[in-house]
Amino acid sequence: xxxxxxxxxxxxxxxxxxxxxxxxxxxxxxxxxxxxxxxxxxxxxxxxxxxxxxxxxxxxxxxxxxxxxxxxxx
Numbered sequence: 001x002x003x004x005x006x007x008x009x010x011x012x013x014x015x016x017x018x019x020x021x022x023x024x025x026x027x028x029x030x031x032x033x034x035x036x037x038x039x040x041x042x043x044x045x046x047x048x049x050x051x052x053x054x055x056x057x058x059x060x061x062x063x064x065x066x067x068x069x070x071x072x073x074x
Contacts, residue, residue, distance in 0.1 A: 042050075
């Protein structure tokens with residue numbers, strides 16, 4: 001059997017995980033910077049429709065939360 005010699009690199013498990021996380025976060029920030037501004041032009045009607053959908057989604061979530069808490073109290 002061969003005896004394994006340590007290489008010149010002395011990284012601990014924590015150091016490699018920190019490095020891995022840093023690389024992953026840098027990828028996320030790079031993607032977020034690329035798509036921070038919309039690539040297409042939207043008409044005012046589209047903006048109004050999207051705003052309406054956002055409000056509708058928030059209302060649905062609030063109704064779900066309300067229903068959840070009313071069921072717990074019973």
